[in-house]
Amino acid sequence: MRGPELIRKAQTLILFGATGDLSRRMLLPSLCALDADDLLPPDLEIIGTARSELSDGEFRDFAREAIEQFLPADRVGGMAEFLNRLRYTQLDVTTPEGYAELAEKVGDDRDIAIFLSTAPSLFKPTIEGLASHGLADAHSRICLEKPLGTDLESSCAINDAVAAAFSEERIFRIDHYLGKETVQNLIALRFANILFEPLWNAQHIDHVQITVGETVGLESRVDFYDGAGALRDMVQNHMLQLLALVAMEPPSSFDAGAVRDEKVKVLRALRKLKSDESVTGQYRGGASNGEIVPGYDEELGKDSDTETFVALKAHIDNWRWQGVPFYLRTGKRLPERVTEIIVNFRCVPHSIFPDARLKPNRLVIGIQPEENITLSLMAKVPGIEHEGMTLREVPLDIRMPDAFTGKHKRIAYERLLLDLINGDQTLFVRRDEVEAQWKWIDAIRAGWEAEGKTPKTYNAGSWGPSAAIALAERDGVSWHE
Structure with a gap:
């Protein structure tokens, strides 16, 4: 639970890496938007720091341009x-x-929030420097931007370095997907409506799909991505957090401790994958967004066994989800930029409509590029010209303007920065969650290495290698596209 020292709002926000790309694209615009909506504490000071030599005025000019x-x-x-x-x-x-x-600029007796958007290799010296100058005391909290390691061992080393100066109640590990409105709305959908919770189990749900598709290639992330790959870049954090929110038990309250307790139970219940429950791929040249694009090896400038696509069939070994597969799919150079969760319900146990082709109900939760929720139902086709009852699938679509975005579509970092300033950890990731995620991911990678598994090729602009289609279709399941 949140410690009493975090109840007070921060009076100073320190941005490490303040001249970097994340600060320019996300952090400074988010903070300005919060200020425009009068959501920042009136006395909040923001101190940027980086290796660049800038005056206060030059940093303000940098912020204005961003x-x-x-x-x-x-x-x-x-x-x-x-x-x-x-x-x-x-x-x-x-x-x-x-x-x-x-430390002199911060001053004495200030409640401090620190945001590290630097390389993880710099976390340890940064924290040691903060601690040696009184900036890591009980009135300080720290936010860590991913990646938090490349495996369980390196993640533990980073967490140990942070824990040497900050208690767990003062550590905010960020996953920007948790700042998205529809991701938060998933919690409301499940636990504020009696309609869904009685059906949210293996008796009524056939399978769940989670897709995170990207149309881009390497862009500016060449060095990082080739050392990470799709499994560590997307599945370990974003996709497993989405899975945990879909699958967790009802928490006792909407409290940081209660929510994260339930998420970590799901992550620890993930079954070790079998050899035929994962597919990896790497894109080759093709057409993407109407343009001819090079393959991964051409962009990289060398051969590589790094996967740019991964599809997994996961199981959660608990009472609620026994026998329900969770299909996860993510990749670069796919046909669409999309993040969505699809909950596929079971068919009715008996159809009274002998001539109708009934389709199971399906709940589609769109996270990006558009935030929406669609529930597909079977309904009668209007008219009297048909004999008997003719049915069709119809969507209950609440993709209405401002349904999830309010007056403005917010940047996900707005919510997370505001929670950091206010000291609310609910939408941040706890250490035991991170380590449970890495333990499962490390086991998958170890299996790949033991099998000598290398990525299958797929054309840019396609939905990945054909083996990914077969992964689902052998269970009678089609990917939602």
Whole structure:
């Protein structure tokens, strides 16, 4: 549960890596939008720090350009007031003496929130520098941007380094998918409506699909991605968090501790995959978004066994989900940019309509690019010209304007930054969750290595290798497309 020291709102937010791409695209625009909506504490100061040599004024100019580029004009508000919150300190995080100026700028007796958007290799010296200058005491909390390691061992090393200065109640591990409105709405859908919860089990659900499709290739992530691959880049964090939210038991309350207790139970109940329950792929040249694009090896400039696509058939060994497969699929250079969860219900046990081809009900939860929820039902075709009862599948679609976005479509980081400032850990990931995720992922990778499994090729613009289709179809299941 949230410790009492986190009840107070932060008075100072420190952004490490403040001149980096994440800060420019997401963090500074998100903070400006929160300020425009009067959601930031009135006395909050924001201190950016990076290796670049900038004055306060130059950092404000940098922020202004980022906001103008990445935040819609109608969300900017009084930008001058926001920019006046910003200050800057040049800091090489590996040099201990650099923290003295930062500590002086922060001042005494301030509640501090720290956001690290730096390479994980810099976490340890950064935390040591913060601790040595009084910036890691009981009035400080820290937010860590992924990746948090490349396997269980490296993740534990990072967590140990952070835990040396910060208690678990003051560590906020971010997964920006948890800031998306529809992901949060999944919790409301399940636990605020009596309609779904009695059906949310193996008796009534046939299978669940989770797809995260990307149309892009490597872009600027060449060095990171080739050392990670699709399994570690997407499945280990985003997709397993979505799976946990779909599958968890009802928490006793909407409290950080209660929600995360239930999520970790799901992650620990994941069954070890069999050799035929995973498919890996790597894209080759093809057509994507109407353009001819090169293959992964061509973009990389060398041969590689890194997977750019993975499909998995997962099982959760508990009473609620015994026998229900969870099909996970993610990849680069797929036909669509899409993130969605599909809950496929079982067929009715007996049909009274002998001539009708009944289709099972299906709940589609769209997360991106559009946030929506669609429930497909069987209904009568209007008219009297047909003998008997003619049925068809119809959607109950609540993709209405502003259904999930409110007046404005928010950046996912807005919610997460606000929760960090306010000290609410509910939408952040706890250490035992991260380690349960890595344990399952490491077992999959170990299995691949033992089998000598290498990625099958697929054309850019397709839905991955044909083996991924077979993974589902041998169970009589078709991927939702």
